[in-house]
Amino acid sequence: MPDKEERLTEGDPAGEPMDFDVGARLKSIRKSLGLSQRRLADQSGVTNGLISMIESNKTSPSISSLKKILSVFGLSLADFFETEESNQDNTEKTFVFRASALREINPARVFHEGTEQGLAAVSLKRIGTGRDHKLLMLYETYEPGADTGPETYAHDGEEGGYVIEGEIVLEVDNRTETLQAGDSYLFDSRLPHRFRNVGKTRCVIVSACTPPTF
Template identity: 50%
Template sequence: MSIDIGKRLKEIRKSKGLSQRQLASRSGVTNGSISMIEMNRTSPSVASLKKVLEGIPMSLSEFFSVEEQEAEQYFFTKGELKELSPAILSAIGINGNIDQVSIKQVGDASRHSLQILYECYPPGADTGKDMITHEAEEGGIIVSGEIEVTVDNQVQILKAGDSYLFDSRLKHRFRNISTGDCIIISACTPPSF
């Protein structure tokens, strides 16, 4: 499922009773920037989109969550995990071969202060040479396979049973340099995407 970022921003802005000019003023961006995003004439960086959403205010997780659950759900089957779309992955800075990476979310992260993910990196999958940063802390356990994780200037190959925990504001990257899939169960707080 792909989200039309411009259409979504326009719907949310209007639902909050804001004009483009008002949102631009609140966000500290130009009116033209809001207009260009809403018409899909520009694709905002994660930093730009976060800045615009702060004027609403709204998190990236809330922005990309299009499903509303009527009742609180506490348990989820494997089939109920929500695949995060390439648009979401791109918005957080995953700029490598995102079509290969599968990241599934447990429940609706916009309703919680913790985001839990089931991640699959096939051989050659990479979050990109441009390292990722976001406002959170994250940790995970390698369930199977192995993955090269770079945090700041440290690089480590982690195998099944190994784990990681770091401040996500540090530049980081995940890259599967092995010949098999790597499965990771991870958590992020607060939810970042």
């Protein structure tokens, strides 16, 4: 298990540095609300052991598990990865966000440890921050074999996306469709859903969610 300094300089598979401590962030929020690990586990429906391992940086949660935990705090996944520092970087309002400014919000990509291979092959990059915008936009890439996790997840709002390249299997409320480049989707995000790339090439999607509850 690499220490924190090593993880911060390792970077993701695309070579972009990751400077975010998932465990420390979760622990800080939990303590600020006066919750014990056991109480948080009871309220979120995950095990106390999982919370302990996440906070000690011994494992990375799946998207579904982390969303269950964050629901107790009233936080979205995107909000969790948005720190005061990232908001300060955008003190002057802008309408252009360079590639280097897009923030990764997939815990498997940020954490690098203890994740399933399929989840680690998913990249979810947020365009902008939540401070000034009521629309969440993501640049998503799914390498062959990528999977948002064995469990479906749900959140308030609507989401839609356009497949730029490759193909993706989208499951919504136990219905499954395969989308190819040029296809798009739009559905009620409260319905349980997941994404999988079962093809042999990378899939690229640009998506949006409103309100930004993902």
